[in-house]
Amino acid sequence: xxxxxxxxxxxxxxxxxxxxxxxxxxxxxxxxxxxxxxxxxxxxxxxxxxxxxxxxxxxxxxxxxxxxxxxxxxxxxxxxxxxxxxxxxxxxxxxxxxxxxxxxxxxxxxxxxxxxxxxxxxxxxxxxxxxxxxxxxxxxxxxxxxxxxxxxxxxxxxxxxxxxxxxxxxxxxxxxxxxxxxxxxxxxxxxxxxxxxxxxxxxxxxxxxxxxxxxxxxxxxxxxxxxxxxxxxxxxxxxxxxxxxxxxxxxxxxxxxxxxxxxxxxxxxxxxxxxxxxxxxxxxxxxxxxxxxxxxxxxxxxxxxxxxxxxxxxxxxxxxxxxxxxxxxxxxxxxxxxxxxx
Ligand SMILES: [Fe+2]
Numbered sequence: 344x345x346x347x348x349x350x351x352x353x354x355x356x357x358x359x360x361x362x363x364x365x366x367x368x369x370x371x372x373x374x375x376x377x378x379x380x381x382x383x384x385x386x387x388x389x390x391x392x393x394x395x396x397x398x399x400x401x402x403x404x405x406x407x408x409x410x411x412x413x414x415x416x417x418x419x420x421x422x423x424x425x426x427x428x429x430x431x432x433x434x435x436x437x438x439x440x441x442x443x444x445x446x447x448x449x450x451x452x453x454x455x456x457x458x459x460x461x462x463x464x465x466x467x468x469x470x471x472x473x474x475x476x477x478x479x480x481x482x483x484x485x486x487x488x489x490x491x492x493x494x495x496x497x498x499x500x501x502x503x504x505x506x507x508x509x510x511x512x513x514x515x516x517x518x519x520x521x522x523x524x525x526x527x528x529x530x531x532x533x534x535x536x537x538x539x540x541x542x543x544x545x546x547x548x549x550x551x552x553x554x555x556x557x558x559x560x561x562x563x564x565x566x567x568x569x570x571x572x573x574x575x576x577x578x579x580x581x582x583x584x585x586x587x588x589x590x591x592x593x594x595x596x597x598x599x600x601x602x603x604x605x606x607x608x609x610x611x612x613x614x615x616x617x618x619x620x621x622x623x624x625x626x627x628x629x630x631x632x633x634x635x636x637x638x639x640x641x642x643x644x645x646x647x648x649x650x651x652x653x654x655x656x657x658x659x660x661x662x663x664x665x666x667x668x669x670x671x672x673x674x675x676x677x678x679x680x681x682x683x684x685x
Contacts, residue, residue, distance in 0.1 A: 374404035380411045380418070387501040387624075388607030389415035396423050396616060398433025405437045408618070412438075412482065413567050417499040417607060417619040417626075424614040426486055428455050431616075432642055435484045438618075439644035443668035445476060446526065446551050450640065458485070458628070458639040460495070466628035468533055469500065469601060470575040472621050472643060475526040475554040476665055477657040480621045481646035487615040487639050494632030497617070498608045500625045503569040505600040506561060517572065517596060518652045520560035522589075523660065524577040527553040533576065551669055555660040557582060559651025560596070564622055571623045572600060573649060600625055611639075622646060 377393030389411055394404060411418045426434070428451045435441055441454040450457040458466070473479040485497075509517065527550045531542055558573045560581070574597050581589040599605075608629075609617060619626065621643070649657045659665060 374401065374407045378404060378407060380407070380415070382415065383419075384604075384607050386504040386605055387416045387499060388419070388609075389417075390419045390421070392421070394420065396420060396426060396434045397430050398436065400434065400437060409438060412618050412620050413623075416501045416503070416624050417609075417617060419609060420616040420618075421612065422614050423486065423616045426614075426616070428453070428640065431455060431484065431486050431640060435482075435642040435644060438482050438484070441642050442480060442645045444643070445473065445554065445665065446549055446669045448548075448669075454642050455640045456643070458637075458641055460630070460632065460637040466626070467630040468576040469597065469625045469627045470577060471502075471573065471625050474524045474558065474573065474575060474577045475556055477556050477558075477648045477659050478646050480643035482644040483619055483621050483641055484644070485617045485619075485639050485641045487611045487613055489636050489638035490611045490613050490615075491632035491635030491637050494629060494635070495637045496608050496610050496629045496631075498606050498627045498629065499619055500600045500606045500627075501623065502572040502574075502600055502625060503564065503567075503623045504605050505602070506570050506572050508605075509596075509599055513596070513599075516592075517561050518570075520592075521557050521582040521651070521655075522560050522574065522578045522593075523555055523557050523580050523582060524573075524575075525553065525555045525579050526550050526577065527555075528577060528579060552666060553661060554665075555579075556657055557660055558649050558657040559653075559655060561652055562622070562649035562657075563652060565647055565650075567623070569623065570652060572596060574600065575625050622649075 375393055378391070379393055380389050380391050382389050391408060391411055394400070394408070408418070432441060432454055435454075443449060443454055444456050447456060449455055471479065472483050506514065506517070530545045530549075531537065534541075537545075560573055561570050562573050563569075564571055574593060578593060580586060581592060584592065609615075
């Protein structure tokens with residue numbers, strides 16, 4: 344990787360070492376001198392300014408952005424109003440290969456997933472995107488189109504910081520655990536007030552193919568070498584434990600992820616773009632904007648199969664192999680039926 348940030352370190356003073364990242368990217372690709380990275384909190388989050396996102400960014404600028412994501416876990420860009428679906432995807436491709444959601448149709452026939460609260464897209468549970476498949480996304484690039492007059496913030500939590508600050512006995516315990524993740528989680532239990540048509544749509548669309556994957560609870564990040572916790576709503580059970588033990592132990596570990604010091608909360612404006620390292624974060628969409636429309640578009644970048652601290656990789660338990668995305672990348676299907684957590 345090209346980041347100048349050593350793994351596991353705390354974040355340096357701002358601005359981020361743009362020159363170092365640019366130098367790693369090549370001699371003729373210096374980023375704009377206007378590019379700055381400013382931390383929001385001590386453990387997670389930074390704003391990046393002085394850059395116009397698009398598919399035509401020079402390699403030096405992309406290297407700085409990538410380094411900022413890896414270091415700060417989630418970064419925010421204001422006023423990217425010029426981005427449309429094509430520009431969004433073209434920029435995302437500079438970070439890797441886009442992947443379609445396994446079961447939920449895109450909104451544009453390509454890779455953009457709709458996060459629309461008027462279609463049940465209320466992600467008010469802590470989760471990491473798509474952990475029910477082995478090689479879940481490395482990055483998510485989320486673009487705000489319509490933002491309600493109040494509410495609808497998103498929170499992110501740093502799962503590397505949470506792990507690093509676990510008491511030693513819990514770290515040792517977590518290192519040896521594995522957990523089963525599924526998209527066929529108990530949606531009705533998670534959203535007890537959900538209307539029946541939402542429950543039906545969830546079953547028909549989101550769980551059209553039921554995935555089960557066993558991940559290590561602690562994975563070694565392939566780019567930074569940090570250890571991160573792999574939990575969240577898609578986790579159904581810790582392997583080898585009873586349901587009661589699994590729930591109790593998961594709650595203890597999850598409580599460390601959700602500590603306010605490990606989180607950042609973003610108040611969206613239309614034109615914002617947030618990019619997060621999906622391998623080192625969980626996020627939570629706050630469902631408090633009543634009936635106001637909230638429309639965001641997400642492009643996810645392919646990840647790799649997690650490896651635990653013991654070297655064991657994640658294992659797909661069902662189906663026998665990960666099928667092509669159910670709707671393909673060119674389905675052009677509507678967003679009706681988009682489920683709560685994607
Ligand atoms: Fe999500």
